[in-house]
Amino acid sequence: MNATEKAIDKFIAYLSNEDLWILIGEKCLKIILILVLSLLFIRVGKALLNKSFEVRMKSPLRISERREATISRLLQNTLTYFTYFVAIVMILETLSLEVRALLAGAGVVGLAIGFGAQNLVRDIITGFFIIFEDQFSVGDYVRITNFEGTVEEIGIRTTKIKSWTGELHIFPNGNITDVTNFSIHNSMAVVDVNISYKEDIEKAEKVILELLPQLPARYEDMVKEPELLGVQSLGPTEVMIRVACEVKPMKHVPIARKMRKDIKGVLDANGIQVPFAQMMMYNPSNSTKPL
Known part of the structure; x- marks a missing residue:
């Protein structure tokens, strides 16, 4: 063997x-x-x-x-x-x-x-101070550098935010230097309404003022009654009237949409038109006709 x-x-x-x-x-x-x-x-x-x-x-x-x-x-x-x-x-x-x-x-x-491993230590220390100083928390809507989204997780080393389109962005805590937190304080919903020059501006403002006190009862996210700020600017074909309202954090976009709809409704009900583009034709007989 x-x-x-x-x-x-x-x-x-x-x-x-x-x-x-x-x-x-x-x-x-x-x-x-x-x-x-x-x-x-x-x-x-x-x-x-x-x-x-x-x-x-x-x-x-x-x-x-x-x-x-x-x-x-x-x-x-x-x-x-x-x-x-x-x-x-x-x-x-x-x-x-x-x-x-x-x-x-x-x-x-x-x-x-x-x-x-200095970056790892920096990430951990920065993450500790983010939580200790309450710079942002899970569920907040923040902007970090050029990315915006909802904070999904704050870990020992990384922070994860999810954008509204579904992308998940992961940031090492040590690289987070500039943060904008939209979820701490109340937001401002701003609505600009364009009125045609041929319309009565005072009438339009009166109609809007009659509507604004009714809105807080409709929308619970409004913190205060909307305020008519007045004429914001004079454009080529329109007069811009601005309305602003303080709302709960991150509710300014949906509230602004609802305010535009309501204001447009009362303007239509009172026969107040928004401006629309017109084209004028000129001929040698010195007559003009709107198209």
């Missing part, structure tokens, strides 16, 4: 060892149990966090809903990362690997690459 046959027989004998398969089975069961318990712990932990924030929402000392949603999402992410880390360590111990040596080696390697 040559060396190859001896090695094959030895390997077969090794695989035929019942104690080996019992040990492998025990380790596989332990790993499966660790994974199942980890997933169960994450699910229960998230449910408890959600429950605790629901109870806190009913407290008279609650913080803003925006901030609660942000902190809740951050705590859930932290719980998930921590649980996965512990599960990985337990699985390595189950596989009889020296976890302490691995962690010590990882510390040395981490120190070596730490000088090249």
Whole structure:
């Protein structure tokens, strides 16, 4: 029997060892149990966090809903990362690997690459101050650089915003320098109404003034009664009248649409026309005819 046959027989004998398969089975069961318990712990932990924030929402000392949603999402992410880390360590111990040596080696390697991970540290620190200073929260509508959207998630390292067309933009926290938050203060709905020069401007303003006190009862997003600011500008074919109204955050666009519809309706009902383009034709007989 040559060396190859001896090695094959030895390997077969090794695989035929019942104690080996019992040990492998025990380790596989332990790993499966660790994974199942980890997933169960994450699910229960998230449910408890959600429950605790629901109870806190009913407290008279609650913080803003925006901030609660942000902190809740951050705590859930932290719980998930921590649980996965512990599960990985337990699985390595189950596989009889020296976890302490691995962690010590990882510390040395981490120190070596730490000088090249400055961006990561900056992202984490910036993310902390974003939450601590309440610059924006989950659910806010913000503009970051040239992108606008609703904040979906503020993580330890990145922030995710979703635009109204569905794109998800992911920003490293360290790259967020200029932020415009549209969701903190009330917005202004501004409507410009064009009136033809041949119409009575005072009549048009009177008609609009009679309409404006009725609008807050129709639209609950209005904070104050709309205000007629007067003639905004004189155009080539029209007189522009401006109406403004303070509304709840991010409600200026839908309220402005509704105000335009209502104002157009009362103007039509009172026979007040908006300007429309006309073309004049000239002929040698010095007569003009509108087209």
